[in-house]
Amino acid sequence: MAVLDFAMNNSLPMQAVPPDWPGGYWWHWLFFTVVLIVFILTMVLGVIYIERRLLGRMQSRLGPNRTGPFGLLQAVADAVKVLLKENIVPSAADRVVHWLAPVVAFAPVLILMAVVPFQDGALLADLNIGVLYVVAISSVTTVGVFMAGWGSSNKYSLLGAMRTVAAVVSYEIPLVLSIIGVVLLAGSLSLNSIVLAQDIPFILLQPLGFFLFFTAGCAEINRSPFDLMEADSELVAGFHTEYSGMKFAMFYLVEYAEAIAMAAIITTLFLGGWRGPLLPPWLWFILKVVIVFFVMVWTRTTLPRVRIDQLMALAWKFLFPLALINLFVTAIQVLAWPDALPWIMVVINFAIMGVLVLAWSRFFKLGWGRVKV
Amino acid sequence: MTFSTEPFVLNFGPLHPSTHGVFRIKATLDGEVVLDIEPVFGYLHRGIEKLMEERTYTGGIPLTDRLDYVNSMTNNFAYCLAVEKLGGIKVPERAEYIRVIIAELQRIGNHCLAVGAMLNDAGALGTPFFYLWRQREKIYDLLEMLCGQRLMNNYVRIGGVSQDIPAEFLPAVMKFVPQLRSFLDEYDFFLMQNEILLARAKGVGILPPEVAINCGISGPVARASGIKRDLRRDDPYSIYQRFEFEIPTCEEGDCYARYRVRIAEMLQSLHIIVQAAQSMPPGATKADVPHLIRPPAGEAYGHIEGPKGELGFYVVSDNSIAPYRCHVRATSFINLSALRQMVRGWKVADLIIIFGSIDITMGEVDR
Numbered sequence: 194m195a196v197l198d199f200a201m202n203n204s205l206p207m208q209a210v211p212p213d214w215p216g217g218y219w220w221h222w223l224f225f226t227v228v229l230i231v232f233i234l235t236m237v238l239g240v241i242y243i244e245r246r247l248l249g250r251m252q253s254r255l256g257p258n259r260t261g262p263f264g265l266l267q268a269v270a271d272a273v274k275v276l277l278k279e280n281i282v283p284s285a286a287d288r289v290v291h292w293l294a295p296v297v298a299f300a301p302v303l304i305l306m307a308v309v310p311f312q313d314g315a316l317l318a319d320l321n322i323g324v325l326y327v328v329a330i331s332s333v334t335t336v337g338v339f340m341a342g343w344g345s346s347n348k349y350s351l352l353g354a355m356r357t358v359a360a361v362v363s364y365e366i367p368l369v370l371s372i373i374g375v376v377l378l379a380g381s382l383s384l385n386s387i388v389l390a391q392d393i394p395f396i397l398l399q400p401l402g403f404f405l406f407f408t409a410g411c412a413e414i415n416r417s418p419f420d421l422m423e424a425d426s427e428l429v430a431g432f433h434t435e436y437s438g439m440k441f442a443m444f445y446l447v448e449y450a451e452a453i454a455m456a457a458i459i460t461t462l463f464l465g466g467w468r469g470p471l472l473p474p475w476l477w478f479i480l481k482v483v484i485v486f487f488v489m490v491w492t493r494t495t496l497p498r499v500r501i502d503q504l505m506a507l508a509w510k511f512l513f514p515l516a517l518i519n520l521f522v523t524a525i526q527v528l529a530w531p532d533a534l535p536w537i538m539v540v541i542n543f544a545i546m547g548v549l550v551l552a553w554s555r556f557f558k559l560g561w562g563r564v565k566v
Numbered sequence: 567m568t569f570s571t572e573p574f575v576l577n578f579g580p581l582h583p584s585t586h587g588v589f590r591i592k593a594t595l596d597g598e599v600v601l602d603i604e605p606v607f608g609y610l611h612r613g614i615e616k617l618m619e620e621r622t623y624t625g626g627i628p629l630t631d632r633l634d635y636v637n638s639m640t641n642n643f644a645y646c647l648a649v650e651k652l653g654g655i656k657v658p659e660r661a662e663y664i665r666v667i668i669a670e671l672q673r674i675g676n677h678c679l680a681v682g683a684m685l686n687d688a689g690a691l692g693t694p695f696f697y698l699w700r701q702r703e704k705i706y707d708l709l710e711m712l713c714g715q716r717l718m719n720n721y722v723r724i725g726g727v728s729q730d731i732p733a734e735f736l737p738a739v740m741k742f743v744p745q746l747r748s749f750l751d752e753y754d755f756f757l758m759q760n761e762i763l764l765a766r767a768k769g770v771g772i773l774p775p776e777v778a779i780n781c782g783i784s785g786p787v788a789r790a791s792g793i794k795r796d797l798r799r800d801d802p803y804s805i806y807q808r809f810e811f812e813i814p815t816c817e818e819g820d821c822y823a824r825y826r827v828r829i830a831e832m833l834q835s836l837h838i839i840v841q842a843a844q845s846m847p848p849g850a851t852k853a854d855v856p857h858l859i860r861p862p863a864g865e866a867y868g869h870i871e872g873p874k875g876e877l878g879f880y881v882v883s884d885n886s887i888a889p890y891r892c893h894v895r896a897t898s899f900i901n902l903s904a905l906r907q908m909v910r911g912w913k914v915a916d917l918i919i920i921f922g923s924i925d926i927t928m929g930e931v932d933r
Contacts, residue, residue, distance in 0.1 A: 252696040348576045352598070352914070417691060418762055427689075427918050429583060497762045498689025500915045501598050 225317040229306050236482070237449045241268040243483065244449075244490050251494040272442065280438035283345060290344030295436070295443035298337025301330045302450040309457045310385045312467045312474035323384040324376055327458055328369050331413065334451060335361045338432050341444070345435035353431030356421045356501055363508035364412040370516035371405040374523040375462050388466035396463040397539045401519045401546040403463045405512055407488075410459060412504065414451040417493035421501055456485035511557050515549055573601055576914075580609050584687045584918050587928025591917070598913045603906055610932035618892040623649050623859050624724060626892065630879075631718040633894060634930040636679055637672045639709065640872045642722035647803060648868030648879035649724050653861035655853055661726035662805045663846045667739065668712070668721070669804075669870070670835040670842075671705050674746070676873035677786075677828040678702040680925035684825060685757070687922035688766050689915075697753065701746055708742065711735050724859065726852030736843050743836050754829050767822035771908045771920035774819060781904040785875025785897060787924055790827045791819035797871035804870075809841045821923040828925075858887045872897055874925055894933060898926035 242257075242265060249256020257264035282291055307317040308326055320326050335357055342354020376382060378398060379390035387395075396403045412419040423431030433444045460466055460481040467474035469481075499507065522545060526538060579590040588609035594602040614633060618626040630641040643665055650657060657665075679702060682695035706716045711732055713721040721728055757763055773783070775791045788795060796813045798806040814830035816823035861883040869878035878895035901924050908924075909917045 248692075252693050253700055254696055348574065352576075355597075418689070420689075421915075427584070427915050493691060494693045496690070497685065497760065497766060498691075498915070499762055500766060500913055502913065503765055 222317070225307075228311075229303065229317065233303060233306065233450050233453065234446075236453050236479075237446055238268040238272070240449055240453060240483070240486055241271075243486065247487070247490045248494055251491070275442045275445070276439055278438040278441075280440065281435075283347065283435050285346040286435065287344040287346065290340045291435075292440075294337050294341035294344055295440045295447070296337070297340055298334050298447045299443050299450070301333035301337075302447060302454050305330045305454045306457065308384050309454075309461055310388055310466060311478050313389070314385065315475070316385060319383055319385045321381075321383050324372055324382045324387075324462075327384070328365070328372070331454070331458075332361055332365060334447065337447070341436065342432040345432075347435050349428045349430070349434045350432050353421070353423060353428045353434075357415060357432065359501070360412055360415070360419065360421060360504055360508075363505055364409045364512075367405050367508060367512035367516040368409040368413060370513070370520055371399075371402040371409065372462065373520050374399050374402040377520075377523050377527050384461050384466075388461055388468060391465045391468060393535050393539070394463060394465040398535065398542060399463065399519075399523065400543050401515065401549065402523070403459075404546065404550070405516050405519065406463065407459060409508070409512055410455045411489065411492065412508070414455050415448075416452060416489050418496040418498050419504060420493075420498060421504060452486060452489060453482060456482045456489070459485050506557075511553060515553060518549060571596070578917075580606075584683075584922060585928075586683065586922070586926060587931075589926075589928055589931070591921070593914070593917060595914065598915075600909050600912055600914060600917050603909055603917070605902060605905060607902075607928070607931050610928045612933070614933045615892055615894060619889060622857070622887050623861070623889060624857055626889065627723070628718070628720045631720055632929060633896065633933060634872070634874065634877075634898065634927045635717060636927050637676050637873050638717060638719045639668045639672045639721060640676075640870065640877065642720065643669055644868060644870045644872065644877045645879045645881075646722050646724050646868075647870060648866050648881045649859075649861065651868050652864060652866035652881055652883055653724070653855075653859055655725045655855055655859075657726055657804075657853055658850045659805075659847045660730075660849045661851045661853075663842050664727050664731055664851065665722060665804055666806065666809070666842045667839055668709065670839045671708060671739075673835045673873040674832050675702045675705040676925075677832050678705075680786075680873075681825055681828050684821070684919065684922040684925070685763070687918045688763065690763075694753070694757065697749075701749060704742055704746075708735065708738060711738065723852060723855075725855035726850070728852070730851045736846070739839060739843055743840055747833065747836055750829060750832055757825075764822065766915075766919060767825060767923075768820060769818075770821050770912065770916050771923065772819050773904055773908050777904055777907055778819070782900050783875070783904055785872065785901065786827045786831060787824060787901050788875065789813065789815045790823035792817045797869060797876055801869070803868070808845075809838050811838050821919055824923045824925075860885055860887055869895065874898055874927070874930075875901060894930075896930045896933060898928075898930040899933075902926055902931060 245267065246256040246264070257267035260266040260270045282288060305327060308320050308323040310316040310319075338357045339354045342350040342357070345351075375387060375395050378395060379387040381387060381390065415421070415423070421431075423433065428434070433441060436444055457478075460478065464481045464485070466481075467478040469477035472480070526533070530538075573594050573596045576593050576595050577590065578593060579585040580588040585591070590606040590609070592604040592606060593600055612632070614629050618629055621629070627642055627645060630645045631638040633641050649655075678698040682698040685694040686692060709719055709721075710716050712735060713719050713728060715721075773787065773791045775793050778788045778791045778793055783791075784795065792815055794813055794815050797803065798811070799813060811834045814827050814834065816827055863883055863885040865880065865882040867878055867880045869876055871877075875897040876895065877897050880891075880893040880895070881889050882891040884890040905921065905924065909920050912920065
């Protein structure tokens with residue numbers, strides 16, 4: 194059993210278990226796995242309902258209100274319907290890739306939540322490289338999406354998948370650069386320590402970082418106005434055009450699970466995670482996740498979709514330089530005035546953000562993009 | 567290292583969320599760039615022009631409803647105008663005023679749909695569309711008040727309209743006008759400042775005026791390219807010379823200009839409606855015309871400024887109870903002819919928004 198002993202003594206989750214946890218490592222592992230799966234699935238049902246009702250409200254219509262009280266069971270009814278549907282695989286499809294794609298897309302979203310603390314120490318694995326883990330895992334979903342687009346052997350799917358890959362590769366960079374500001378302030382890569390370091394939520398100390406992370410995050414998970422991979426007015430349903438039945442349900446699940454995971458990470462990094470007065474910490478956490486999700490729905494109803502070249506231009510010409518400047522400014526602040534009063538820093542940082550965003554948007558133009566043919 | 571690439575053909579439609587019916591675009595793409603397109607239509611062909619030869623003159627009116635089903639009243643109007651010209655029938659004053667009001671209401675309804683659908687194609691996910699749709703519902707309520715029908719109204723008759731307006735119609739119109747005016751101001755204010763909309767629509771899909779003239783394009787699409795042509799002023803039919811209104815034009819000829827022209831036209835239509843409603847005379851609403859009219863042998867062309875452009879009906883009579891030939895100058899069909907020149911070199915997303923900005927109804931294209 195030398196191998197097992199070695200693994201248990203040296204693997205990171207082992208060290209992450211709180212010492213007073215009853216039952217030790219395996220109980221912890223089992224408990225949080227179940228909690229995470231239940232959390233993701235119930236939250237998905239919840240946010241689908243919230244999103245559809247909000248969309249209805251904001252578009253001056255009612256939204257689902259027939260299934261159960263206030264239409265609360267609409268998501269359940271949809272799920273049952275979609276699971277009972279026939280599973281159709283196109284005859285020209287690459288069957289293995291077509292089958293694997295939903296799984297490859299969904300798994301990373303689930304394991305992404307492993308490092309997000311629900312309250313102090315309440316997480317599956319308190320990795321000391323948590324932020325790096327988040328960044329690495331969150332882009333694996335794209336592989337699943339690309340597999341779906343390629344395996345369907347449909348041109349709409351392929352176009353959607355190509356757009357996704359292009360967008361994610363570009364937006365990864367401002368996303369990571371805007372996290373580094375937070376890491377500098379917290380002095381740790383562990384998400385739990387980052388929350389503990391937030392006596393003032395980092396959204397106040399890092400307003401520009403939050404703005405960049407939120408924008409890049411929306412693009413990363415393909416929420417509107419960056420929902421180019423399934424642009425319904427152009428590409429019908431984008432990468433999942435050829436999916437039906439349970440596999441389609443998986444992609445639908447991925448879409449919302451990704452949004453929840455991104456909202457959870459934004460909450461943890463910028464909004465103080467589970468910290469808050471009066472209410473229990475886990476409730477604060479869920480509340481903040483729902484608020485971030487609300488903002489995502491809000492932008493979705495408000496803004497038209499950008500074009501693919503404009504999407505690229507926004508990443509490379511707007512977000513990327515601003516993220517670099519933000520990192521530079523934060524590094525100077527941390528290095529030069531480590532003991533400065535936080536509230537003064539809040540004012541200074543908001544001023545810097547205002548000046549930078551205004552100055553940049555004066556010179557930044559979304560391209561016109563006519564090609565000579 | 568260079569990769570060899572080759573263009574590929576992508577079929578948009580006939581069943582596609584933004585083809586506004588059953589239209590098919592065979593697009594040759596180089597990645598995201600549109601190299602060439604080939605429009606394919608005819609999926610909605612019902613042979614309406616031939617069917618009209620089989621029916622009496624009055625019996626042809628319901629068929630015109632089915633042409634541009636967004637503007638049924640306007641089609642009735644244009645057809646009746648042509649037949650009246652053929653038979654030399656004089657229309658009573660009051661009927662002319664009613665016709666002007668309904669034609670302008672239909673114009674507003676059409677532009678609501680056109681602007682909303684264009685923004686939907688731009689990916690605004692329904693929000694601007696639903697707000698305009700709500701206003702269009704109110705117009706349908708008004709039309710329902712007139713003839714009991716919302717779509718396929720079949721209200722205008724040869725020599726007038728089928729029945730007089732109910733007493734509550736004009737007050738309802740006068741209540742609707744200021745409400746829509748303030749709504750449009752607010753709506754325009756939000757969309758004019760939307761950075762993404764400007765980036766998506768400004769400078770995209772430019773239609774040069776000379777191309778527009780060569781292709782025979784009319785209506786808001788032509789006016790957005792700087793061609794100041796409007797039949798209501800250039801060849802006044804009905805009683806349009808009695809009203810004051812402006813003809814909004816834009817010089818740019820891009821998608822954004824088409825959007826701006828449509829919004830401005832809605833405001834001008836409201837202006838005309840108010841003038842017509844205030845000066846409506848009492849009297850008969852239908853000339854004394856038999857059900858089976860036999861116009862003298864000959865031919866006539868009646869055209870009006872429809873919401874989408876010049877809508878004309880060419881009717882030939884052989885002195886029988888049915889037209890010998892009836893041809894429709896379908897605005898949507900002719901406006902579609904410049905699509906290829908407008909979209910070449912733009913991206914896939916632009917193809918959709920440019921197509922949406924032309925504002926076509928497949929019922930009229932295929933007939």
